[in-house]
Amino acid sequence: MQPAELVSRDGALDLVLEAAPAMLPWRGGERWALTYNGSAPGPTLRVRPGDRLRVTLRNGLESPTNLHVHGLHVSPAGASDNVFVMVDPGGEHVYEYLIPADHPSGTFWYHPHHHGTVAEQVAAGMAGIIVIEDPLDAGPPIAGTTERVMVLTDPRIGTSAEVVLGWSPMDMMRGRFGDGVLVNGTAQPVLDVATGTMERWRILNASASRYYPLRLDGFRWWQIASDGGRLTAPVDATGLVIAPGERAEVLVAVDRATTATITTTWQAATGMGGMDGMGGMGGRGSGAVETVLTVVASGPDAVVAAPSGSLNRVESLVDAVVDRSRTFRLAMGGMMMGGGDGMSFTINGASFDPQRIDVTASVGTVEEWTVTNASPMAHPFHLHVWPFQVIETSDRRTPPSGWKDVVDVPAGGWVRLRVAFADFAGRTVYHCHILDHEDRGMMGIIEVQ
Numbered sequence: 001m002q003p004a005e006l007v008s009r010d011g012a013l014d015l016v017l018e019a020a021p022a023m024l025p026w027r028g029g030e031r032w033a034l035t036y037n038g039s040a041p042g043p044t045l046r047v048r049p050g051d052r053l054r055v056t057l058r059n060g061l062e063s064p065t066n067l068h069v070h071g072l073h074v075s076p077a078g079a080s081d082n083v084f085v086m087v088d089p090g091g092e093h094v095y096e097y098l099i100p101a102d103h104p105s106g107t108f109w110y111h112p113h114h115h116g117t118v119a120e121q122v123a124a125g126m127a128g129i130i131v132i133e134d135p136l137d138a139g140p141p142i143a144g145t146t147e148r149v150m151v152l153t154d155p156r157i158g159t160s161a162e163v164v165l166g167w168s169p170m171d172m173m174r175g176r177f178g179d180g181v182l183v184n185g186t187a188q189p190v191l192d193v194a195t196g197t198m199e200r201w202r203i204l205n206a207s208a209s210r211y212y213p214l215r216l217d218g219f220r221w222w223q224i225a226s227d228g229g230r231l232t233a234p235v236d237a238t239g240l241v242i243a244p245g246e247r248a249e250v251l252v253a254v255d256r257a258t259t260a261t262i263t264t265t266w267q268a269a270t271g272m273g274g275m276d277g278m279g280g281m282g283g284r285g286s287g288a289v290e291t292v293l294t295v296v297a298s299g300p301d302a303v304v305a306a307p308s309g310s311l312n313r314v315e316s317l318v319d320a321v322v323d324r325s326r327t328f329r330l331a332m333g334g335m336m337m338g339g340g341d342g343m344s345f346t347i348n349g350a351s352f353d354p355q356r357i358d359v360t361a362s363v364g365t366v367e368e369w370t371v372t373n374a375s376p377m378a379h380p381f382h383l384h385v386w387p388f389q390v391i392e393t394s395d396r397r398t399p400p401s402g403w404k405d406v407v408d409v410p411a412g413g414w415v416r417l418r419v420a421f422a423d424f425a426g427r428t429v430y431h432c433h434i435l436d437h438e439d440r441g442m443m444g445i446i447e448v449q
């Protein structure tokens with residue numbers, strides 16, 4: 001159930017990622033997918049702070065692609081995390097990422113980012129996890145836990161490109177919702193675990209559009225990390241919602257022999273219910289419950305202590321001097337009912353233009369960004385390269401104590417975040433992580449000088 005894993009050695013990991021369609025095993029038959037190295041998700045890349053990660057991306061697709069290392073704090077320039085690179089069908093590009101020696105450990109990921117083909121390629125399977133390992137993993141509460149990655153996707157299931165890529169304009173406007181949630185490419189897997197153990201799951205939402213409110217019945221669980229690594233202390237994971245692009249690392253205390261399930265609810269927490277009148281979510285009503293994963297625990301009951309104490313020191317930006325404040329207005333406009341082709345997706349009134357720099361910021365400054373959303377859908381807002389901290393939200397969620405790179409902006413609401421442009425100059429993007437919205441223009445360019 002775990003993806004293949006490639007691990008750095010002597011400070012380097014050098015690999016080839018071949019983007020290509022493939023037939024994957026599916027319920028005794030096969031399903032068509034877009035893959036990295038023949039699998040969906042692609043291999044997990046396991047590296048350490050200070051490593052050099054070199055990826056030769058080969059494009060065996062029929063459309064242009066490229067590669068983005070989501071959440072990594074690396075240069076956006078040259079052969080590093082440069083989203084303006086385009087790799088044509090049949091072509092290749094060598095990416096080289098120098099991971100800073102002080103890079104936070106955590107769960108990051110890679111996926112295509114060529115404007116216009118992102119949603120199609122990610123929704124059809126192209127995503128993989130990057131783990132940055134943590135020297136602190138040898139201590140409590142992590143030492144002795146059983147680590148697993150869980151990539152949540154919801155592709156369309158079919159035996160041909162025509163079926164899997166056959167989305168309607170309405171699907172693209174509302175977001176692509178496939179034929180049910182998969183964990184590492186498998187529907188409703190069963191995980192056998194032993195009592196008396198602590199499970200550690202790195203959960204990634206690699207879906208193109210779908211939010212996952214997750215509920216675990218049967219065991220206690222705690223969130224210990226979000227997008228950019230560890231929280232300052234464990235928090236009860238009840239009520240965990242993972243937006244597209246987000247990650248959550250959790251600990252699960254397996255203290256008794258039972259069968260536990262993780263379930264998700266259709267869009268319950270996102271304000272997306274209001275979109276149901278526009279055709280429903282893949283035919284399912286808001287509030288429908290779906291099983292994600294079943295955990296079967298066996299063995300004698302055992303006490304598994306709750307994680308406690310400090311996990312991490314995170315320098316808070318709450319009291320930082322703010323050098324500049326900006327507002328980003330996310331908006332959807334145009335024809336709502338006419339099939340979607342007339343829709344516009346904008347930030348501050350403008351659709352993405354690769355020739356236009358929307359924001360110029362300076363290395364060494366801290367900025368406060370207010371991201372507003374006047375539309376009837378939630379939008380997950382993502383900034384490349386520079387992680388941020390969430391300061392305040394309109395729905396009064398408690399801001400997570402760690403670094404983030406995606407934050408849900410609720411329908412009709414706003415979030416306030418702070419970004420420290422401590423290092424790296426260059427040009428990159430911020431955008432909505434409902435990938436069809438990004439492909440249709442809800443994206444802007446930032447240049448840091």
Ligand SMILES: [Cu+2]
Nearest residue numbers: 379432434437
């Ligand atoms: Cu959006």
